[in-house]
Amino acid sequence: MWENELFFEAVPLLLEAFIKVTLVVTVLGTLIAVVLGLVWAIAVRELPPLLAAPLRFLVDFIRMTPLPVHLLVIYYAFNSLSAMTVGILVIGVHYSTYMAESYRAGIESIRSGQWEAATALSLPASRTWRAVILPQAIRNTLPSLGNWAIAMFKDTPFLIFISVPEMVTRAREFGGQHFTYVEAMTVAGVLFLLASYPTAVLMRKLEKKLAY
Amino acid sequence: MPTDQNPDPATTSHPHNGGVPRIQFEDVVKKFGSTTVLEGLNFSVDRGERVTLIGPSGSGKTTILRLLMTLEELTDGYVWVDGDPLTHDRRDGKRVELKPKQVSAVRKRIGMVFQQFNLFPNMTVLQNIIEAPVHVLGQSTEQARTKALELLDRVGLGDRGDAHPMQLSGGQQQRVAIARALAMDPEILLLDEVTSALDPELVGEVLGVLQDLAATTDITMLIVTHEMQFAQDVSDRVMMFDSGHIIEEGLPAKIFSDPDNERTRQFLQAVR
Amino acid sequence: MSDFFSGVATALPRLLGEGLLATLVSFAGGAVVMVLVAVVLGLVEHQAPAWLAVIARVIVELFRGSSLVVQLFFFFYVIPTLTGVDLGSTWTAIIALGLNYGAYGAEVVRGSLNAVPRGQWETTTALSMPWATKMRRVIWPQAWALMLPGFNNLMVMLIKGTAVVSLVLLSDITFEADQLRRQVGLWPAFLSALVIYYLIALVVSTVMRWGEGRAQRRLGLGDFQIRQARRDAAKVLAGAAAAEAGSGGSGARREGRDT
Numbered sequence: 001m002w003e004n005e006l007f008f009e010a011v012p013l014l015l016e017a018f019i020k021v022t023l024v025v026t027v028l029g030t031l032i033a034v035v036l037g038l039v040w041a042i043a044v045r046e047l048p049p050l051l052a053a054p055l056r057f058l059v060d061f062i063r064m065t066p067l068p069v070h071l072l073v074i075y076y077a078f079n080s081l082s083a084m085t086v087g088i089l090v091i092g093v094h095y096s097t098y099m100a101e102s103y104r105a106g107i108e109s110i111r112s113g114q115w116e117a118a119t120a121l122s123l124p125a126s127r128t129w130r131a132v133i134l135p136q137a138i139r140n141t142l143p144s145l146g147n148w149a150i151a152m153f154k155d156t157p158f159l160i161f162i163s164v165p166e167m168v169t170r171a172r173e174f175g176g177q178h179f180t181y182v183e184a185m186t187v188a189g190v191l192f193l194l195a196s197y198p199t200a201v202l203m204r205k206l207e208k209k210l211a212y
Numbered sequence: 213m214p215t216d217q218n219p220d221p222a223t224t225s226h227p228h229n230g231g232v233p234r235i236q237f238e239d240v241v242k243k244f245g246s247t248t249v250l251e252g253l254n255f256s257v258d259r260g261e262r263v264t265l266i267g268p269s270g271s272g273k274t275t276i277l278r279l280l281m282t283l284e285e286l287t288d289g290y291v292w293v294d295g296d297p298l299t300h301d302r303r304d305g306k307r308v309e310l311k312p313k314q315v316s317a318v319r320k321r322i323g324m325v326f327q328q329f330n331l332f333p334n335m336t337v338l339q340n341i342i343e344a345p346v347h348v349l350g351q352s353t354e355q356a357r358t359k360a361l362e363l364l365d366r367v368g369l370g371d372r373g374d375a376h377p378m379q380l381s382g383g384q385q386q387r388v389a390i391a392r393a394l395a396m397d398p399e400i401l402l403l404d405e406v407t408s409a410l411d412p413e414l415v416g417e418v419l420g421v422l423q424d425l426a427a428t429t430d431i432t433m434l435i436v437t438h439e440m441q442f443a444q445d446v447s448d449r450v451m452m453f454d455s456g457h458i459i460e461e462g463l464p465a466k467i468f469s470d471p472d473n474e475r476t477r478q479f480l481q482a483v484r
Numbered sequence: 485m486s487d488f489f490s491g492v493a494t495a496l497p498r499l500l501g502e503g504l505l506a507t508l509v510s511f512a513g514g515a516v517v518m519v520l521v522a523v524v525l526g527l528v529e530h531q532a533p534a535w536l537a538v539i540a541r542v543i544v545e546l547f548r549g550s551s552l553v554v555q556l557f558f559f560f561y562v563i564p565t566l567t568g569v570d571l572g573s574t575w576t577a578i579i580a581l582g583l584n585y586g587a588y589g590a591e592v593v594r595g596s597l598n599a600v601p602r603g604q605w606e607t608t609t610a611l612s613m614p615w616a617t618k619m620r621r622v623i624w625p626q627a628w629a630l631m632l633p634g635f636n637n638l639m640v641m642l643i644k645g646t647a648v649v650s651l652v653l654l655s656d657i658t659f660e661a662d663q664l665r666r667q668v669g670l671w672p673a674f675l676s677a678l679v680i681y682y683l684i685a686l687v688v689s690t691v692m693r694w695g696e697g698r699a700q701r702r703l704g705l706g707d708f709q710i711r712q713a714r715r716d717a718a719k720v721l722a723g724a725a726a727a728e729a730g731s732g733g734s735g736a737r738r739e740g741r742d743t
């Protein structure tokens with residue numbers, strides 16, 4: 001059932017995939033999502049309705065449709081991009097639609113008095129956003145963004161659809177080669193737990209700390 | 213209310229222990245974490261007696277009601293109801309925790325009205341009142357309904373049985389809560405700041421119902437309130453609490469007009 | 485342009501036939517398992533004695549902490565090796581989806597039980613209600629209204645999650661679209677698939693919202709509480725702790741246990 005030999009063979013292999021692919025995708029994907037999410041949130045608020053409405057629809061559409069399909073579409077549509085690049089871009093954009101919601105909630109949580117005070121001081125819109133609204137909104141939004149990053153991390157195995165050699169893809173290959181999946185899948189699962197559980201606990205702490 | 217329809221439980225349920233107090237607190241200790249709220253508290257309440265607990269907030273009044281209702285756990289000591297142990301019994305000098313079933317049997321003699329009414333929002337007024345009689349006491353729906361309508365009449369809401377709690381004013385909700393507690397035929401009624409959450413103009417209607425209840429039944433009442441006039445009107449005895457101790461007790465006329473204790477005097481001046 | 489539409493016309497029958505069937509079976513089965521798992525684990529976490537609650541908590545963290553795809557492969561490749569029981573693709577998909585999203589759902593259930601005001605729990609004690617009566621008649625109807633927004637989000641996540649079932653050899657919409665790609669072209673195949681997914685999510689979400697409104701109106705819940713429930717729902721989804729109730733929650737928890 002369980003062979004230690006296979007286990008010890010799988011650990012370094014999967015650790016390598018974990019660090020070189022899974023973590024890289026998560027970090028770069030998060031960067032994209034954090035920036036784009038903010039862009040969506042502000043654009044939907046500031047653009048004229050004629051532009052804001054279709055943008056909001058597009059963001060909602062992406063959020064409500066499956067990541068694997070997005071991966072496949074972009075992978076086939078842009079032949080010149082490597083699978084890894086497609087994976088990072090698509091997962092980043094996908095999660096930016098979730099983060100946009102988090103930003104929106106953070107922005108809406110700011111009392112109208114803040115906007116009114118900025119208007120009363122004749123601050124231009126860009127200054128109001130940068131100096132008044134965002135510093136407050138992002139503080140409220142941080143834990144939520146962190147949680148979406150963890151969710152993204154757990155969704156990186158979806159990249160198996162476009163054969164990016166991330167950890168679970170490698171675990172399945174490894175299992176196929178050795179005609180047993182027990183050791184490799186266990187290692188993959190445990191590595192996910194080891195990485196995501198402490199991060200999630202940290203986020204809960206951060207959330208409590210930032211709450212007041 | 214005609215007595216043949218609603219026999220006073222004080223004289224029917226436990227005729228055998230006539231000399232035993234209705235409620236007795238014996239060496240009661242209550243701690244919340246490292247804070248001691250009650251430290252070796254002793255007092256008793258006779259059957260049919262109306263006792264008002266007054267004192268500054270944090271002095272332990274509400275905790276006493278909550279201990280009686282088993283909403284808080286006793287840290288040490290005993291509470292007796294009609295001589296029966298409420299949550300802990302003394303056996304061979306040892307303090308023994310009772311089983312939930314035993315606790316429940318005694319607790320059914322006690323009803324409580326809360327500051328925040330706590331009506332069930334998923335039920336109509338009538339359903340709120342018949343819920344426990346049907347599902348706890350095993351009464352038939354018809355029987356419980358008849359009784360509930362009587363009680364609603366009594367609290368002046370005979371026509372609101374089908375309303376939802378959220379459609380009622382605070383005063384009306386609290387009157388329904390009183391009817392709901394009475395539907396269980398309690399021998400003891402605990403009133404925990406029942407008017408504190410109400411707008412001033414709604415306080416009177418609730419106090420009116422309670423005054424009527426005090427005048428026409430023999431239910432033992434333990435009252436925590438800031439309405440001093442009401443306390444004076446309905447109480448047989450007033451107990452002044454400070455830091456978990458009874459610092460003065462006596463007839464309302466005496467306490468409210470000429471207290472012996474300086475703290476009591478200060479407190480009464482502050483709340484008036 | 486006409487190529488595009490003729491492509492869509494060719495693709496739709498297959499997407500809406502076998503593909504849609506596999507997707508809907510995975511979704512419906514997954515949803516049933518999800519709700520069952522969520523209710524059982526959430527109730528145990530909130531109401532059971534500490535040792536049992538800890539077990540439930542560990543199960544929840546295991547399924548939330550590892551990835552859906554890992555769990556799917558675990559049920560597909562590993563469980564048969566370890567136990568000799570082969571569930572087959574469909575059941576594997578249903579169970580993996582149900583357990584994964586059910587673990588998130590357990591947090592929704594637990595958070596909603598916490599959010600039922602402390603006074604409600606206390607009143608059931610004051611009225612001497614037995615546990616079953618208390619839960620069935622008073623607490624659950626209120627908690628249910630609070631948990632529907634969370635389940636709404638999870639249902640949409642679940643629909644999206646079904647796209648992984650082709651990894652265990654089910655021919656769902658995603659699989660069919662990938663097959664059709666060679667025949668009718670990339671955009672007709674995948675855009676049709678995306679629109680179908682979107683419409684399913686829209687229908688499910690609309691039905692759930694209708695149910696939410698009904699349940700909440702029955703409780704006379706204020707707008708504030710409804711918004712609060714929605715916010716908590718979004719948090720749980722993102723993997724955060726269910727709304728840690730303040731003083732009310734812990735009190736309710738204690739009350740909930742001793743009667």
